[in-house]
Amino acid sequence: MFSSMDSNISIYLTCIFSLLGAIVCVIIFAKKKNNEKESKKKLPPGDMGLPWIGETMKFYKAQRTNKLFEEFVQPRIQKYGKIFKTRLMGSPTVVVNGTDANQFFLLNEFKLVISSWSSSSVQLMGKDSIMEKQGEKHRILSGITASSLSCAGLEAMVPKICDSVESHLNKFWKNKQQISLYQMTKILTFTIVFECLLGINVEPQMLGIFERVLEGVFAPPIRVPGSKFSRAKKAREEIERVLIDIVREKKMEMEGGGAKEETLFSRMVAGMMREEIREEEVVDNVVLLVFAAHDTTSFAIAMTFRMLAHHPNCFSLLLQEHADILSNKRAGEYLTMEDTKKMKYTWQVVRESMRLFPPIFGSFRKAIADIEYEGFIIPKGWKVLWTTYATHYNEDYFPDHMAFDPSRFEEPIQPYVFLPFGGGPRMCAGYQLAKLNILIFIHFVVTRYNWSLQYPDEPITMDPLPFPSHGMPINIYPKKL
Numbered sequence: 001m002f003s004s005m006d007s008n009i010s011i012y013l014t015c016i017f018s019l020l021g022a023i024v025c026v027i028i029f030a031k032k033k034n035n036e037k038e039s040k041k042k043l044p045p046g047d048m049g050l051p052w053i054g055e056t057m058k059f060y061k062a063q064r065t066n067k068l069f070e071e072f073v074q075p076r077i078q079k080y081g082k083i084f085k086t087r088l089m090g091s092p093t094v095v096v097n098g099t100d101a102n103q104f105f106l107l108n109e110f111k112l113v114i115s116s117w118s119s120s121s122v123q124l125m126g127k128d129s130i131m132e133k134q135g136e137k138h139r140i141l142s143g144i145t146a147s148s149l150s151c152a153g154l155e156a157m158v159p160k161i162c163d164s165v166e167s168h169l170n171k172f173w174k175n176k177q178q179i180s181l182y183q184m185t186k187i188l189t190f191t192i193v194f195e196c197l198l199g200i201n202v203e204p205q206m207l208g209i210f211e212r213v214l215e216g217v218f219a220p221p222i223r224v225p226g227s228k229f230s231r232a233k234k235a236r237e238e239i240e241r242v243l244i245d246i247v248r249e250k251k252m253e254m255e256g257g258g259a260k261e262e263t264l265f266s267r268m269v270a271g272m273m274r275e276e277i278r279e280e281e282v283v284d285n286v287v288l289l290v291f292a293a294h295d296t297t298s299f300a301i302a303m304t305f306r307m308l309a310h311h312p313n314c315f316s317l318l319l320q321e322h323a324d325i326l327s328n329k330r331a332g333e334y335l336t337m338e339d340t341k342k343m344k345y346t347w348q349v350v351r352e353s354m355r356l357f358p359p360i361f362g363s364f365r366k367a368i369a370d371i372e373y374e375g376f377i378i379p380k381g382w383k384v385l386w387t388t389y390a391t392h393y394n395e396d397y398f399p400d401h402m403a404f405d406p407s408r409f410e411e412p413i414q415p416y417v418f419l420p421f422g423g424g425p426r427m428c429a430g431y432q433l434a435k436l437n438i439l440i441f442i443h444f445v446v447t448r449y450n451w452s453l454q455y456p457d458e459p460i461t462m463d464p465l466p467f468p469s470h471g472m473p474i475n476i477y478p479k480k481l
């Protein structure tokens with residue numbers, strides 16, 4: 001009897017110990033799994049460099065010679081993969097590369113990330129410009145901007161742009177044998193933004209003051225006499241006084257029932273009268289629009305002409321497109337929106353030039369929450385940098401990627417691969433205006449002038465936006481019309 005009881009107890013104990021063992025195993029296994037999961041949520045690989053300064057100097061050095069991708073981004077992609085960490089200008093930063101990353105971070109604007117500009121840019125553009133706005137405020141401002149920059153708004157602008165280009169050529173190109181293409185297109189873009197988009201007459205001194213503001217946008221925010229930033233801040237105060245007077249004049253004119261013509265400026269002032277936006281917001285957004293359009297459009301034009309000079313076959317095809325459009329016009333008749341839609345090959349050439357020479361290399365965002373992406377964690381407060389190069393210079397999307405081949409754009413390009421104008425809620429508001437400005441300018445120049453580059457291989461510098469280091473001087477010879 002005892003022996004059968006003993007054997008029952010021992011079976012009982014064996015069962016209990018086995019059960020306990022199983023529970024311990026399950027706990028250990030679950031803990032291990034959890035630890036594995038936790039350890040997977042690690043920071044991306046990379047080198048944070050020296051305290052505070054991090055890898056800023058290496059970044060600037062690569063940027064200055066327009067080799068940001070070749071000398072900074074690509075070697076790190078090879079070493080660490082498409083997502084890597086670094087430290088730039090005092091901020092821990094994760095550089096993300098590729099279509100999926102572009103889509104993820106650009107579409108998650110306002111939800112996981114917000115745009116992040118340097119302190120100098122914010123002080124000079126103003127904290128009330130669209131680039132600093134989030135959520136509802138951003139929606140109101142982009143609504144006002146979009147109403148003028150939509151296709152319907154732009155159609156009315158085409159003859160005005162033609163007029164501005166014609167006056168520009170008469171004033172700055174006529175009887176000249178040489179001009180600086182980059183400088184000239186800056187003047188023209190400035191005039192187009194002010195006169196065609198905003199409906200504000202350009203006073204002679206305004207461009208100079210604006211250029212001084214723009215020179216300080218990426219300089220260190222040190223306000224000591226003689227510094228770039230200090231000069232820029234003074235210029236900003238000067239331009240602010242001029243713009244406040246213009247805003248108040250416009251408001252009085254509109255209150256008195258004048259100002260029939262709707263421009264982006266009158267829409268902003270109307271928004272101010274409805275108390276949707278404040279006077280400071282109107283001023284800051286005028287400054288921002290000039291900044292956003294100025295160096296970008298001029299660089300896109302300059303690089304298009306450079307590529308055309310290097311690829312005479314492409315130039316012949318482009319010239320034919322403009323000769324065909326011109327042959328259907330009466331003497332002196334301006335282009336229409338329909339004509340610009342016929343400039344398909346020209347737009348391919350411009351896009352291919354912007355693929356190789358993007359006017360904006362990418363932009364910084366700031367994480368507003370801890371972000372889990374591709375098995376890594378990007379802590380709240382860290383910066384995220386997406387770049388155009390990572391997809392523009394990728395063999396998978398653009399085979400023989402350094403070759404200039406406008407035919408790549410005959411077929412639609414997969415989303416988030418070609419991003420000279422960015423994407424998501426912060427996609428360039430002036431994309432269509434830039435397109436018209438560039439196409440119409442090319443039409444006038446190639447149908448009226450023969451031209452050649454003075455320095456076919458002029459170096460490109462970045463500070464931090466790219467520009468041809470000698471201003472791209474060209475020789476010009478008027479065509480006999």
Ligand code: HEM
Binds near residue numbers: 300
């Ligand atoms: C070739 C010429 C241009 C290029 C390559 C370009 C490129 C860009 C890019 C990449 C962004 C997005 C920046 C980001 O994601 O943080 C942007 C934003 C913007 N662009 Fe352009 N741009 C050009 C011309 C213009 C013009 C002509 C205007 C208007 C006059 C303009 C107005 C804006 C504005 C207002 C934003 C800010 C949008 C926002 O924050 O919601 N751009 N541009």
